[in-house]
Amino acid sequence: MNGLFITFEGPEGAGKTTVIQRLAKDFSNELNILLTREPGGISIAEQIRAVILDCDNTKMDARTEALLYAAARRQHLVEKVLPALEKGSIVLCDRFIDSSLAYQGYARGLGIDEILKINEFATQKHMPNLTIYFDVEPEEGLRRIAANNNREINRLDEETIDFHYKVRKGYHLVMEKFKNRCVLVDASKDLESVYEEVKAIFIQTIKENFQK
Numbered sequence: 001m002n003g004l005f006i007t008f009e010g011p012e013g014a015g016k017t018t019v020i021q022r023l024a025k026d027f028s029n030e031l032n033i034l035l036t037r038e039p040g041g042i043s044i045a046e047q048i049r050a051v052i053l054d055c056d057n058t059k060m061d062a063r064t065e066a067l068l069y070a071a072a073r074r075q076h077l078v079e080k081v082l083p084a085l086e087k088g089s090i091v092l093c094d095r096f097i098d099s100s101l102a103y104q105g106y107a108r109g110l111g112i113d114e115i116l117k118i119n120e121f122a123t124q125k126h127m128p129n130l131t132i133y134f135d136v137e138p139e140e141g142l143r144r145i146a147a148n149n150n151r152e153i154n155r156l157d158e159e160t161i162d163f164h165y166k167v168r169k170g171y172h173l174v175m176e177k178f179k180n181r182c183v184l185v186d187a188s189k190d191l192e193s194v195y196e197e198v199k200a201i202f203i204q205t206i207k208e209n210f211q212k
C-alpha cells in the first residue's frame, strides 16, 4: 500500500469533522488527500448510515447495529479507501474501526474483543497507519452539537449521558490497546489550539512516511 490511512476518532461533538475539513483544505494543494467518513462515504454505506442513525429505529438490536456498521465499513473500504491508498493518496477518515470498539464493543456491552473479531472479518485486518483521538467530556461535546444548527441529531446522539460516558471510557481502553498507532489530543481546548496540535502530528507523520 503506497498511501497513508489516517483516522479521526472521538465522542460526539469533539471537533473531528471541523478539524479534518480544515486540514484537507490547507494541504490539498501540496498533497493528494481524500477526505471521507464512516458510516458513509459511498452510496451503499450512506444508505446503511441512514438505517442505523434514523431516530425512529429505536428497536434496533445491538448486534444488528454492530453488523450494519461493519457492513458499511467493508463496502467503504473496498470501494473507496483501498483504491485511494493503492494510488498513493492520504486518506483522512472521520471514524473507523475504533468507533465500533468504543460504541458497540464497550458502551453497548458487546465486548471490545468480540467487535474486533467481526471487524477483522470485514476489513481483512486493514488498520490505520495513524489514529488521532479527540478527547472531550461528553457534556461539552453534546453542548457543541446542540449549539450547531447545521448538525442533525441522530439516534446515537439521543442515547443517555451514561452511554456517552461509557463511549469515552471505551475509547480510553481502545487507545491503550492500540497505543502504537493512536495519539490522544485534548479536544476540550479552543479550536485553534486543537487544530495546531493535530496539524503538527499530521506534518510529522507525512515527514516520517514520505520524506525518508
Ligand SMILES: Nc1ncnc2c1ncn2[C@@H]1O[C@H](COP(=O)(O)OP(=O)(O)OP(=O)(O)O)[C@@H](O)[C@H]1O
Pocket (backbone or CB within 6 Å): 010, 011, 012, 013, 014, 015, 016, 017, 018, 019, 144, 145, 147, 148, 151, 187, 188, 189, 190, 191, 192, 194
Ligand atoms: N475545540 C472546539 N471548541 C469549541 N467548539 C468546537 C471545537 N471544535 C469543534 N467545535 C464546534 O463543535 C461543533 C461540533 O464539531 P464537529 O462537527 O467538528 O464535531 P465531530 O467530532 O465531528 O462531531 P460528531 O462526530 O458528533 O459529528 C461544531 O459546531 C464546531 O464548530
Ligand SMILES: Cc1cn([C@H]2C[C@H](O)[C@@H](COP(=O)(O)O)O2)c(=O)[nH]c1=O
Pocket (backbone or CB within 6 Å): 012, 037, 038, 039, 069, 095, 096, 097, 099, 100, 101, 103, 104, 154, 156, 157
Ligand atoms: C463508525 C461508527 C459510528 N458510530 C456512531 C458514532 C456517531 O454517534 C454516529 C456517526 O455520526 P457522526 O456524526 O458521523 O459522527 O455513529 C458507531 O456507533 N459505531 C461505528 O462504528
